[in-house]
Structures are given as C-alpha cells and as structure tokens.
Amino acid sequence: MRIILDAMGTDHAPRSEVAGAIEALKELDSDVEIVLVGDQETIEAELAGHDQIPERLSVHHAPDRVTPEESPSKVIRRNPESSLVVGLELHRDGAGQAFVSAGSTGAIMATSLFTLRPLPGVDRPSVATILPSAGPPVLLLDAGANVDCKPHHLVQFAHLGNIYAQVMMGRSDPRIALLNIGEEPGKGDELTIETYQLLCTEAGLNFVGNVEGRDIIKDVCDVVVCDGFVGNAILKFYESVAQFIVGLVEAEQKGKASEGLDLDRVFRVLDYAETGGAPLLGVGGVPVICHGESTPKAIRNALKMAVRAVRSDMVKHSAQEVALALGHTSREAS
Amino acid sequence: MRIILDAMGTDHAPRSEVAGAIEALKELDSDVEIVLVGDQETIEAELAGHDQIPERLSVHHAPDRVTPEESPSKVIRRNPESSLVVGLELHRDGAGQAFVSAGSTGAIMATSLFTLRPLPGVDRPSVATILPSAGPPVLLLDAGANVDCKPHHLVQFAHLGNIYAQVMMGRSDPRIALLNIGEEPGKGDELTIETYQLLCTEAGLNFVGNVEGRDIIKDVCDVVVCDGFVGNAILKFYESVAQFIVGLVEAEQKGKASEGLDLDRVFRVLDYAETGGAPLLGVGGVPVICHGESTPKAIRNALKMAVRAVRSDMVKHSAQEVALALGHTSREAS
Known part of the structure; x- marks a missing residue:
C-alpha cells in the first residue's frame, strides 16, 4: 500500500510532514510506503536533518505550492504543478491508495471533487x-x-x-x-x-x-x-x-x-x-485533511488513519451503501 | 427599585427562584425590592421553608405557568394568566424596572416583543x-x-x-x-x-x-x-x-x-x-433570561445583573444610540 502525503501543507512545511512520515513508517506495517509530494530540493534538505530515512519513503517532485489566499475552485487551474493537485492526481491514478494533506480544506475539497469525483448519489462530499x-x-x-x-x-x-x-x-x-x-x-x-x-x-x-x-x-x-x-x-x-x-x-x-x-x-x-486528520467523505478516494498547524504526531496519526481507511475498504463500502441509500444519481441531477 | 422575578421558570420552580431572591436581597442595596410572580400558594409554601423572609420580598399571584411545549408566539394569547406574561406586564406597567425569568427563551422573546415592544430601529431583539x-x-x-x-x-x-x-x-x-x-x-x-x-x-x-x-x-x-x-x-x-x-x-x-x-x-x-442570566437587548425594558436549570446562585446573580442594568440606564442609552445608528424606523418597515 502506498500513501501520498502532501509535504507542503502545514504552516511549517515540510518539517512536520517529513518528521510525521518517518515516525509513521516506524509504526506501520512493512507493506506501507509513503510518497512525499512537493519541491524535491526543499524536502531533501529537510530529510538531510534526519538520521535514518526509511527506504519506504520516497519523494515525488511538485514545484508549486497552494497558498491559503488561493480561491479553492481555481487551484486546479492555477496551480496544476502544486503538491496538492499533483498529489491528488497521483492518488486518482492509483500511484497511492490515499492522500493526506494539511492544505486548506476548501482547496482539498474542490480539487478532490474534480480529480476523484463524488460518489454516485453524493452532491457534496x-x-x-x-x-x-x-x-x-x-x-x-x-x-x-x-x-x-x-x-x-x-x-x-x-x-x-x-x-x-x-x-x-x-x-x-x-x-x-x-x-x-x-x-x-x-x-x-x-x-x-x-x-x-x-x-x-x-x-x-x-x-x-x-x-x-x-x-x-x-x-x-x-x-x-x-x-x-x-x-x-x-x-x-x-x-x-x-x-x-x-x-x-x-x-x-x-x-x-x-x-x-x-x-x-x-x-x-x-x-x-x-x-490527526479529518476524512473527506463521499468521493472516489481517501483524502484526509490535517490541521494547518499539524505537529509531526498529528501527521503520523493522519497517515495511520489513511492506512486504516484503505485496509477497511472504506470507499467501496461507502459507494455501495450510498448507492443503495441515495440512488445512483444525485438528487440534484435527477 | 423593584425587580419582577418569574417564580415559575426553572425546572424546579419555585425553589431556585425563592432561594435566589432571598440570597440576592441580602447582598443588594436596601432600596431594591423583589416581586415573585407565580402561584401564590406554591410560592408561600416554598417561602415557609425559609427562616428569615426579607420584607423587601413580595408575591404577586399568577395562577398559570408556561410549559416548554407551548409555542412561543402563542403564549401571550393562551397563557395570559401565566407568571411569564403577568410578570412582563407588571414590568411594562412600571410595577418593576426589570424582569428576570428562567422560562423558555422563545416565550420570553415573543412576549417581550409584544409587551415591551422593540426599540425604534430594531427589527429583532x-x-x-x-x-x-x-x-x-x-x-x-x-x-x-x-x-x-x-x-x-x-x-x-x-x-x-x-x-x-x-x-x-x-x-x-x-x-x-x-x-x-x-x-x-x-x-x-x-x-x-x-x-x-x-x-x-x-x-x-x-x-x-x-x-x-x-x-x-x-x-x-x-x-x-x-x-x-x-x-x-x-x-x-x-x-x-x-x-x-x-x-x-x-x-x-x-x-x-x-x-x-x-x-x-x-x-x-x-x-x-x-x-446568572442573559439580557434580551433591543426592547423597551430589561428582561433577563436564565437557564432552565438555574441554581439559587444563578438566580441571585441574574437579579444582580438586572439591578445593574437598571442603575446604568441601559435602556435609555440603548434607545438613544440605536436611534442614532439605525434610524427611528426599522429597516424592514422602511
């Protein structure tokens, strides 16, 4: 299993993200890998401050970063190279089974809607x-x-x-x-x-x-x-x-x-x-949203929550039950 | 100065009201009187359990009581003999300079609107x-x-x-x-x-x-x-x-x-x-709303707040400043 971690979301990114990912890998099963998404140079400089870097931690370069001022609905168009958009696209494309970010809730919500799509029957994740x-x-x-x-x-x-x-x-x-x-x-x-x-x-x-x-x-x-x-x-x-x-x-x-x-x-x-994190429910994936002030501990626990959500097949259960309860088309579309 | 106290508002009325009024009178200046409004017999039975009843405490009979189920807007028509309506009318008619009640917020709000009227310029107290x-x-x-x-x-x-x-x-x-x-x-x-x-x-x-x-x-x-x-x-x-x-x-x-x-x-x-209490602002009077679970201490402190509001001429200040800020007619009427 691979979890995509937006390395540029917290107020002190990528410090909390890097430390949180390293902590998490010490505790998670050995089949879990974490991909840090963000500016490669910045992340590697941060990694250099750590003694032991687990092999199961890798970096995926994304040069841009979404600022809190950015209008959520415009992020996908204006910041296509951002860690948030690149990370969610990696998740959508199957490079990772969940996505964890401490970026702005609005931006994660809007971008998830576009990339992961809402589950059939859900108007608003x-x-x-x-x-x-x-x-x-x-x-x-x-x-x-x-x-x-x-x-x-x-x-x-x-x-x-x-x-x-x-x-x-x-x-x-x-x-x-x-x-x-x-x-x-x-x-x-x-x-x-x-x-x-x-x-x-x-x-x-x-x-x-x-x-x-x-x-x-x-x-x-x-x-x-x-x-x-x-x-x-x-x-x-x-x-x-x-x-x-x-x-x-x-x-x-x-x-x-x-x-x-x-x-x-x-x-x-x-x-x-x-x-550690708050799950975004009702989309075709597992985005977990963290506090902008997240500590490494919060990031670690959000990553663990994401792993549990993947293992429990949460999205499949959600899709089945939502489809049953809400019908295959949303109430707004019908 | 006289404060009207709805004796039938708390969940254990009139116990908290009677005890709270007696406590308050021990601490308040000697020019403050309190009028307990409610079923005379019930209040007097409660008073009988106290050793010393201050002279500045009197009872005004009101046989009825507003239940929490009553629709707030209908209280004034359906419960004209209730402690809440009678008490607010006493306040309106100048028999007391403030009104304290632990009755339902909605009922106090609706009845205050009708009896005390909103200040000019205020659409909603x-x-x-x-x-x-x-x-x-x-x-x-x-x-x-x-x-x-x-x-x-x-x-x-x-x-x-x-x-x-x-x-x-x-x-x-x-x-x-x-x-x-x-x-x-x-x-x-x-x-x-x-x-x-x-x-x-x-x-x-x-x-x-x-x-x-x-x-x-x-x-x-x-x-x-x-x-x-x-x-x-x-x-x-x-x-x-x-x-x-x-x-x-x-x-x-x-x-x-x-x-x-x-x-x-x-x-x-x-x-x-x-x-002790929450003031209802924007009406031509001083209603103070207490928690339904009010203890005697809460009632005592609400009574003290009411006294302070009267002494500070809060309603006059409010009327002047609201008139200045909001105009003499409400925005909805204009």
Missing part, C-alpha cells in the same frame, strides 16, 4: 471530524467544507457519517443526530426543521432526533449532522475551549504539590493531534 | 450571552432568539452589543467581530459574506473583522455577532465542554494527593451561574 467525548468519540459532519447547505445535503452527510462510523469506528448501528437549538421536533431554523422531517423517514438510518450543543459530547449519539458553518465553528471552538481550560488548570497547578496527578493523561484525550 | 474567556468576558449575540437572520439583523445585533459592552461591561470602544469560518474577507456563507460588507462601512462601530470559532475566547474582540442558531450551539456546547473537562480532571484527581490545588477556583471561571 463532506469533511468529517472526530470529537473527544464523554463516551466514545463522536463524528461531526460537515465540519467546514459546505456552507449554505440544503436539507438533502444533510441527509447525504448522515449516510456518509453512518457508513464511516460503522466501517472506521466500529459502531454497529450508529445513532445519527441532527444538531439543533432544541430537542423537540419543529425546533430549529428552516434548514433543520426540514432536514428533521427528511431524516425521520429516511431508510437505513438510526435517526435519534435533534441534539443541542450541550449534548454533542454526552454519548447520546455517534454521528452529528450539521451545516458546515456551524460544524466548523463548533470544531474550532472546541479546540480553543480545551486549550483555555487546560491553561487555567495548569496555571493553578503551577508550583503546587500535586503528586501523582497526571494531567497530561487527561489532556491527551482532548488533543486533536491524537486523531 | 437579541439575547446576549457572556462567555468566560482568556481575557475579560466576551459578549456573544444572538445566542438563540433569532434564527434565519438577514445581514441587517446582524448589524443591529452589533449595535446592541456595542452599547451593552460599553454600558454594562465597561469597554470604552468595544471590538466588534463577526463569527465566521475564516478570517479573510469573502470567507463564509451567504449571510456572513454580506454582513461583513455591511459592517465594514457601518458608522459608530469598531468592527475588527471576522473571527473563527477558535478565536472567540482569545481576547481578540469584546463582542461576537452571529446568527442565533450558531450562537446557541456555541453557548450550549461551551457549557458541556467545560463540564466534560472538569469531569476528566476531577476523575484524575480523585484519591490523589494534590495539596493546595484549588480546582474549584478554576472551575468558577467557567460556571454559568456566576453570570
């Missing part, structure tokens, strides 16, 4: 994120790839999340919830009121109803569906609240005797780097 | 909530009263928040930010892209641009403006994340020697009860 929770982690989608969603988009997200929770998170009959501002049917904005109705009658989903913000991480559901605007706000807010509280506790702990109190163990639960 | 932050607390609005907002509603929220932050939070030139999924202009959904443009040219506001979810509590702004759907999700999510992390730390601490580590002090920062 969706970024899914895994949130630490009082119970097992919760899958939240969409986490920022799609705004101004229509009700049928949210239904598609529900199916994509349903499949991911089964195949990748080991949930046998995932509880699907709709993020809303009240629990009762009829609560919400135009989008959620209509989506609720659709989800109630949608076959193949274990829809458990509305959840409010306070219930997302209370182990009342496995998958939370929402528009990408609110999902993105929630995801980013979670990170900052966790950091804020950790900071408060650490400040209080400073200089105090607190024997045996292992807060690192607590805070590890909250560390996004433990998950 | 807004619930503002105060979030603990790495810096001074941040005002977030709308926090759930308004969904499916239009850009000009968000501009009105910005003005209402601007005034509140000055008068009640002591900020001299409040930094107003728009909650968005990216910092750059042009990012966002239809609502935020258009709102950004309006806020950039709006006079009288210190608009500092977009903030992402991760920046809300990082002391980069004093006021965060958003649609009530996302604001409500953020607010409720914050509560649950704080509880979740507090639980993780407490579980780790259990049975361990951690001398001098005063986590209570840390967690107090995160306790919604410290603020």
Whole structure:
C-alpha cells in the first residue's frame, strides 16, 4: 500500500510532514510506503536533518505550492504543478491508495471533487471530524467544507457519517443526530426543521432526533449532522475551549504539590493531534485533511488513519451503501 | 427599585427562584425590592421553608405557568394568566424596572416583543450571552432568539452589543467581530459574506473583522455577532465542554494527593451561574433570561445583573444610540 502525503501543507512545511512520515513508517506495517509530494530540493534538505530515512519513503517532485489566499475552485487551474493537485492526481491514478494533506480544506475539497469525483448519489462530499467525548468519540459532519447547505445535503452527510462510523469506528448501528437549538421536533431554523422531517423517514438510518450543543459530547449519539458553518465553528471552538481550560488548570497547578496527578493523561484525550486528520467523505478516494498547524504526531496519526481507511475498504463500502441509500444519481441531477 | 422575578421558570420552580431572591436581597442595596410572580400558594409554601423572609420580598399571584411545549408566539394569547406574561406586564406597567425569568427563551422573546415592544430601529431583539474567556468576558449575540437572520439583523445585533459592552461591561470602544469560518474577507456563507460588507462601512462601530470559532475566547474582540442558531450551539456546547473537562480532571484527581490545588477556583471561571442570566437587548425594558436549570446562585446573580442594568440606564442609552445608528424606523418597515 502506498500513501501520498502532501509535504507542503502545514504552516511549517515540510518539517512536520517529513518528521510525521518517518515516525509513521516506524509504526506501520512493512507493506506501507509513503510518497512525499512537493519541491524535491526543499524536502531533501529537510530529510538531510534526519538520521535514518526509511527506504519506504520516497519523494515525488511538485514545484508549486497552494497558498491559503488561493480561491479553492481555481487551484486546479492555477496551480496544476502544486503538491496538492499533483498529489491528488497521483492518488486518482492509483500511484497511492490515499492522500493526506494539511492544505486548506476548501482547496482539498474542490480539487478532490474534480480529480476523484463524488460518489454516485453524493452532491457534496463532506469533511468529517472526530470529537473527544464523554463516551466514545463522536463524528461531526460537515465540519467546514459546505456552507449554505440544503436539507438533502444533510441527509447525504448522515449516510456518509453512518457508513464511516460503522466501517472506521466500529459502531454497529450508529445513532445519527441532527444538531439543533432544541430537542423537540419543529425546533430549529428552516434548514433543520426540514432536514428533521427528511431524516425521520429516511431508510437505513438510526435517526435519534435533534441534539443541542450541550449534548454533542454526552454519548447520546455517534454521528452529528450539521451545516458546515456551524460544524466548523463548533470544531474550532472546541479546540480553543480545551486549550483555555487546560491553561487555567495548569496555571493553578503551577508550583503546587500535586503528586501523582497526571494531567497530561487527561489532556491527551482532548488533543486533536491524537486523531490527526479529518476524512473527506463521499468521493472516489481517501483524502484526509490535517490541521494547518499539524505537529509531526498529528501527521503520523493522519497517515495511520489513511492506512486504516484503505485496509477497511472504506470507499467501496461507502459507494455501495450510498448507492443503495441515495440512488445512483444525485438528487440534484435527477 | 423593584425587580419582577418569574417564580415559575426553572425546572424546579419555585425553589431556585425563592432561594435566589432571598440570597440576592441580602447582598443588594436596601432600596431594591423583589416581586415573585407565580402561584401564590406554591410560592408561600416554598417561602415557609425559609427562616428569615426579607420584607423587601413580595408575591404577586399568577395562577398559570408556561410549559416548554407551548409555542412561543402563542403564549401571550393562551397563557395570559401565566407568571411569564403577568410578570412582563407588571414590568411594562412600571410595577418593576426589570424582569428576570428562567422560562423558555422563545416565550420570553415573543412576549417581550409584544409587551415591551422593540426599540425604534430594531427589527429583532437579541439575547446576549457572556462567555468566560482568556481575557475579560466576551459578549456573544444572538445566542438563540433569532434564527434565519438577514445581514441587517446582524448589524443591529452589533449595535446592541456595542452599547451593552460599553454600558454594562465597561469597554470604552468595544471590538466588534463577526463569527465566521475564516478570517479573510469573502470567507463564509451567504449571510456572513454580506454582513461583513455591511459592517465594514457601518458608522459608530469598531468592527475588527471576522473571527473563527477558535478565536472567540482569545481576547481578540469584546463582542461576537452571529446568527442565533450558531450562537446557541456555541453557548450550549461551551457549557458541556467545560463540564466534560472538569469531569476528566476531577476523575484524575480523585484519591490523589494534590495539596493546595484549588480546582474549584478554576472551575468558577467557567460556571454559568456566576453570570446568572442573559439580557434580551433591543426592547423597551430589561428582561433577563436564565437557564432552565438555574441554581439559587444563578438566580441571585441574574437579579444582580438586572439591578445593574437598571442603575446604568441601559435602556435609555440603548434607545438613544440605536436611534442614532439605525434610524427611528426599522429597516424592514422602511
């Protein structure tokens, strides 16, 4: 198996990517190879700083790099030689079975749509994120790839999340919830009121109803569906609240005797780097999107997630179940 | 000064209300009186459990109670004898200078609109909530009263928040930010892209641009403006994340020697009860909305907030500045 890694995505690229790939290869099975895509000279200079470079790590040259300012939809035309576009094309052409990048979510989404194509029945692929929770982690989608969603988009997200929770998170009959501002049917904005109705009658989903913000991480559901605007706000807010509280506790702990109190163990639960990446669901491939500030640990874990997704044949499962649930043509096309 | 307190709003009414009112009167100046509105017999039975009942506490009978299932817009017609409607009418008629209730946000909003009327220039009053932050607390609005907002509603929220932050939070030139999924202009959904443009040219506001979810509590702004759907999700999510992390730390601490580590002090920062209530801004009065699960402490602090709002002449300031900023007629009417 070969994983394509965009080496130029993080804020300090290619440092995190190179170190993360080397770490990952130490832990992954020996049949896994990683291809670093990006400016060959820059990557080789970074590799030179490492003692042992695994044989299973190779470099594929791509001279250009997508800047955060670039309009996502124009990346494929304007930056055809970028690590992002070249990497996704390598994945599409079978040179690798998954693609990992810390580039901009919008650019990865738009370029994946063009190169990997959406699965039949999917109008909008969706970024899914895994949130630490009082119970097992919760899958939240969409986490920022799609705004101004229509009700049928949210239904598609529900199916994509349903499949991911089964195949990748080991949930046998995932509880699907709709993020809303009240629990009762009829609560919400135009989008959620209509989506609720659709989800109630949608076959193949274990829809458990509305959840409010306070219930997302209370182990009342496995998958939370929402528009990408609110999902993105929630995801980013979670990170900052966790950091804020950790900071408060650490400040209080400073200089105090607190024997045996292992807060690192607590805070590890909250560390996004433990998950590493957010899968883009609903396309004919396995793109995994990482945080722009990803550490080597985050890159390593994203690579491991990509390997698991390939091994579990996630795309095949998704295609089959989405086709069954949503029909072979998208609702917009039909 | 007299504050009207809906005695039947919390989940365990009138227990929290009665205890909270008694606590508040111990701390408030001797010119403050509190009127408990609700079923006289029930309230008096609750009062009988307290040793010392302050003279400045009185009861106004209202036999009915609004249930959470009631449609907010129908409360005023269907529940005219409810503590919520009677209380707001007492406030409107000058029997009290503010109104505090832990009833449903929607019902308080709808009934306030009808009884207290929106200030000239305001199309939609807004619930503002105060979030603990790495810096001074941040005002977030709308926090759930308004969904499916239009850009000009968000501009009105910005003005209402601007005034509140000055008068009640002591900020001299409040930094107003728009909650968005990216910092750059042009990012966002239809609502935020258009709102950004309006806020950039709006006079009288210190608009500092977009903030992402991760920046809300990082002391980069004093006021965060958003649609009530996302604001409500953020607010409720914050509560649950704080509880979740507090639980993780407490579980780790259990049975361990951690001398001098005063986590209570840390967690107090995160306790919604410290603020107690969320003001409804933009109406001709001072309604303060409390959590349905409010403890006596939360009720006490909401009453104190109401007193401060009355003393600071918040409504007069709001009316003047809103009239100046938004004109004497609302944009929808004009």
